[in-house]
Amino acid sequence: MIHDCPSKIYLEAVPFSPSSSWLHDYYSADFLQGVKVVKGLQAGWGVCSRTVLLDSTPFALACWNNLIAAGLSSGNITTLNVTTGICISNLSGHTACVRSLAFLSDGTSIVSGSDDGTVRLWDIQTGGVVRVFYGHSDMVWSISISPDQTMIASASADKTVRLWNAQTGECCCTIRHNNVVYTANFSPTNSKLLISASSGGVVQQWNINGHKIGLAYEGWYAAFSPDGTHIVSWIPGVTVRDSNSGVIVTKLQTLSSDVQHCCFSPNGKFVVGASSTVIYIWDITSLNPHLIKCLVGHTRSITSIAFSSTLFSSSNDRSIKFWQIDDSSTNKVLADTKSRPLSSTPIMTLSVHARDCAAISSDRAGLVRVWDISTGLCKASATTSAGPHSHRDIQLIDGELLIVWCTHELIHIWDTKKVNHPKIVGARFDFSTTSIRISGDGSRVFLLDREHIQALSIQTGKVVGKVRLEGEPSNHPLTVDGLRVWVYFKSLPTRWWDFGIPSSTSTGLSSPPLVTSRLDFIHSTTEGTTTKLFRVKDTFTGKEIFQMSGRYIDVAKMQCDGQYLVASYESGELLILDFGLLIPQ
Numbered sequence: 001m002i003h004d005c006p007s008k009i010y011l012e013a014v015p016f017s018p019s020s021s022w023l024h025d026y027y028s029a030d031f032l033q034g035v036k037v038v039k040g041l042q043a044g045w046g047v048c049s050r051t052v053l054l055d056s057t058p059f060a061l062a063c064w065n066n067l068i069a070a071g072l073s074s075g076n077i078t079t080l081n082v083t084t085g086i087c088i089s090n091l092s093g094h095t096a097c098v099r100s101l102a103f104l105s106d107g108t109s110i111v112s113g114s115d116d117g118t119v120r121l122w123d124i125q126t127g128g129v130v131r132v133f134y135g136h137s138d139m140v141w142s143i144s145i146s147p148d149q150t151m152i153a154s155a156s157a158d159k160t161v162r163l164w165n166a167q168t169g170e171c172c173c174t175i176r177h178n179n180v181v182y183t184a185n186f187s188p189t190n191s192k193l194l195i196s197a198s199s200g201g202v203v204q205q206w207n208i209n210g211h212k213i214g215l216a217y218e219g220w221y222a223a224f225s226p227d228g229t230h231i232v233s234w235i236p237g238v239t240v241r242d243s244n245s246g247v248i249v250t251k252l253q254t255l256s257s258d259v260q261h262c263c264f265s266p267n268g269k270f271v272v273g274a275s276s277t278v279i280y281i282w283d284i285t286s287l288n289p290h291l292i293k294c295l296v297g298h299t300r301s302i303t304s305i306a307f308s309s310t311l312f313s314s315s316n317d318r319s320i321k322f323w324q325i326d327d328s329s330t331n332k333v334l335a336d337t338k339s340r341p342l343s344s345t346p347i348m349t350l351s352v353h354a355r356d357c358a359a360i361s362s363d364r365a366g367l368v369r370v371w372d373i374s375t376g377l378c379k380a381s382a383t384t385s386a387g388p389h390s391h392r393d394i395q396l397i398d399g400e401l402l403i404v405w406c407t408h409e410l411i412h413i414w415d416t417k418k419v420n421h422p423k424i425v426g427a428r429f430d431f432s433t434t435s436i437r438i439s440g441d442g443s444r445v446f447l448l449d450r451e452h453i454q455a456l457s458i459q460t461g462k463v464v465g466k467v468r469l470e471g472e473p474s475n476h477p478l479t480v481d482g483l484r485v486w487v488y489f490k491s492l493p494t495r496w497w498d499f500g501i502p503s504s505t506s507t508g509l510s511s512p513p514l515v516t517s518r519l520d521f522i523h524s525t526t527e528g529t530t531t532k533l534f535r536v537k538d539t540f541t542g543k544e545i546f547q548m549s550g551r552y553i554d555v556a557k558m559q560c561d562g563q564y565l566v567a568s569y570e571s572g573e574l575l576i577l578d579f580g581l582l583i584p585q
Contacts, residue, residue: 046281046293049310050085050322054078058314061306062101062110067124068312069110070320071098077112079124082310083374085322091122093129100143100154111152113140119154119164131169135162142183146191151208153194155184161196163208175210177202183221187243189228197222203233205243217246225264234259238273240284250289252282261305265325272311274302279313279323297321347568348386350559353396359559359566360396361574364388368401373564373576384414391435397442402458404436404445411436411445413458434473440482444499448478453485455499465499 060071066082075094078087096115103110109130110122119133119140133152142155151172152164161175161184179200187193193213197203203219204212219233230249231241238252238259252271259280262273270292271282279295279302300316311323345363352359352373359371366386384403386392392405403414435448439455444464447454450472455465471492479486483500558567565577 045324046295047324048295048297048321049324051297052080052085052320052322054318054320057303057316057318058320059097059099059303060101060112061304061312061314061320062103063306063308063312064103064107065308067103067107068306068308068320069101069103070314071101071112071114073097075114075116077101077110077122080320082308082322089124089127091124091127093120093122094118096139099139099141102143102145102152104145105149111143111145113143113154113156115139117156117158119143119152121152121166133162133164133169133171135171135174136160141181142185144185144194146186147188148191151186151191153184153186155181155196157181159198161194161206163210173208173210175206183223185223187224187228188226195222195224195231197233201235203231214244214246217241221260221262223263226266226268230264232262232264232271234262234273238262238271238280238282240271240289250284252280252284252289253291254280261302263305263307265307265311266309270325272305272307274305274313276301277315278302279305279311281311281325295323347574348388349392349394350566350568350574351393351395352559352564352566354564356396356399358396359564359574359576360394360401361566361568362386362392362394362403368394368403369574370396370401371574371576373566373578382416386412386414393436393438393445395438395442397438402438402442404438404458406436406447411447411456411461413445413461415458435478437478437480437485439480439499444483446478446480446485446499448473448487453487453497467497 054070054072056072056074056076058070058072062069063082067079067088068082069077069079071077075092075096075098077091077098079089079091080086081088094112094114094116098112098114100113101110108124110124112120112122114120117136117138117140119136120129121131121133122128123130133154136154136156136158138157140154140156144153145151145166146153150166152166153161154164155161157180159177159180161177161181162171163173163175164170165172175196177196177198179198179202181196181198183197185195187195192208193205194208195203195205197219199220201218201220202216203222204216205214207213218235219239220235222231222233224231224243229243231243233239233241236258238254240249240252241247242249252273254273254275259273259275262271264271269283269285271284273280273282277296277298277300280291281293281295282289283292298313298315298317298319298321302313302315304314306312307325309325311325312320313323314320345365345367347361347363349362350359354373357373359373360368361371362368362384365388366384368382368384370380382401386403386405387407392403394401394403401414401416405412434450437446438444439446443458445456445458447456451469453467453469454463456462457464469487471489474488474490479488484496484498486494486496488494558565560566563578567575567577
């Protein structure tokens with residue numbers, strides 16, 4: 001059976017140094033300069049799906065479609081791809097911390113407010129400043145753009161809210177307060193209405209001429225719901241009010257009174273608040289709005305939150321965390337009518353399919369997962385009866401899973417394109433079989449024992465080719481490319497056979513191996529320890545470009561093609577290394 005499996009990925013930004021040992025921590029993976037690392041693990045709703053570490057503290061977040069922007073303590077603004085977590089651009093120009101950000105509706109421009117007292121409009125595509133808005137005499141805490149995109153509101157520690165013409169940069173109106181103004185937000189449905197919250201604990205609505213609307217009420221922060229009908233604020237304590245009357249609709253229970261950041265989800269179903277290192281999520285759609293989730297992960301105080309289909313949070317720990325809130329599924333490889341909890345058991349075999357942007361894993365329990373190699377998300381999974389048997393292979397052929405394993409001296413073939421249950425090949429084979437590989441076209445299975453390579457037809461299960469070996473194979477002996485098979489020996493040079501040529505399967509044609517990949521990897525064990533070290537080199541230049549260490553399944557379970565290396569932790573986590581930037585074509 002096949003079912004969706006949302007998964008966890010963890011990315012960190014660290015410098016690249018060929019002399020360092022990278023993946024030394026059992027539970028960590030790194031985003032290296034030139035090497036993208038994706039670590040996959042089962043996860044669910046409300047789980048942190050990615051952590052991105054930055055060079056300086058992010059104090060402001062804003063989202064637009066597949067982009068997230070972060071305002072940093074350094075004065076720079078960085079934009080990230082939501083799907084991959086990769087940095088898209090860096091904007092520099094502010095001379096102090098960026099406290100607030102807001103995208104224009106088309107996503108091509110962004111507005112920022114900074115401790116340097118300026119408001120800036122940026123062209124994201126060029127990275128240039130389109131306009132600088134001068135007028136505040138102190139730090140700018142909050143930025144908001146009117147729904148018609150004609151005006152910008154900025155709230156400042158100079159006790160004012162200024163309204164700017166977005167096209168000319170002219171200050172149209174200055175709204176003065178008695179205290180520092182922390183937030184100023186336009187109504188999402190009315191370009192002539194905005195709300196402010198100041199350090200005196202006062203929330204007030206205004207029109208764009210600076211006139212008060214309605215009565216003021218308590219609050220240190222305020223934001224509109226997506227449809228403009230409600231306002232969320234904290235007093236301390238989180239309160240939802242009717243935006244027209246100011247009447248309290250509900251008070252949301254918290255585990256802490258110190259909630260300093262709050263917002264609505266884009267669909268209006270949830271209210272999210274952050275206190276210190278904890279994020280709270282309330283369901284406000286029921287008759288009794290209630291707390292449904294506490295998200296814990298940051299190690300220092302949270303500085304900002306933002307919501308799209310994913311929830312984002314930034315912190316003084318210099319990280320941005322991506323929390324999985326949207327429960328919509330990813331694309332399926334196969335349909336499923338049932339689902340069951342997934343277990344994290346050791347992975348027994350892996351395969352890489354770069355053209356399909358997929359990696360396939362099969363674990364000790366027989367569970368097969370299809371992973372997106374660009375994001376680390378598990379797109380589908382299949383339950384098989386492969387069990388704990390280690391000799392197996394799995395491939396994605398024309399969008400269908402093909403799994404072969406050996407047990408009790410019998411070969412089992414599980415082909416999702418033809419049958420729902422495995423086909424058992426009746427002929428018995430040497431129990432000393434050490435490796436099984438499926439041909440590139442899915443027509444054959446290659447079996448390796450101490451003395452032979454045998455080729456079986458997937459269709460009939462009959463032997464269609466056999467080669468006698470002249471030496472003892474190594475511990476990770478077999479590589480397949482199409483119908484060509486390479487065998488690595490302990491004391492002899494590598495040899496290869498082409499089973500697409502009928503005579504070669506009987507005569508044992510051999511010649512020097514062909515280079516089929518830009519990447520090769522060598523493994524070793526540190527003397528006196530059980531630590532495994534894997535070195536990756538570019539086969540074209542002969543240079544070592546990467547090394548990693550950690551508690552992985554042995555090297556025979558790793559798979560490597562011309563760009564990707566896929567490995568697995570003993571816990572069942574998947575590790576995907578993308579060497580695309582280190583080995584340009």
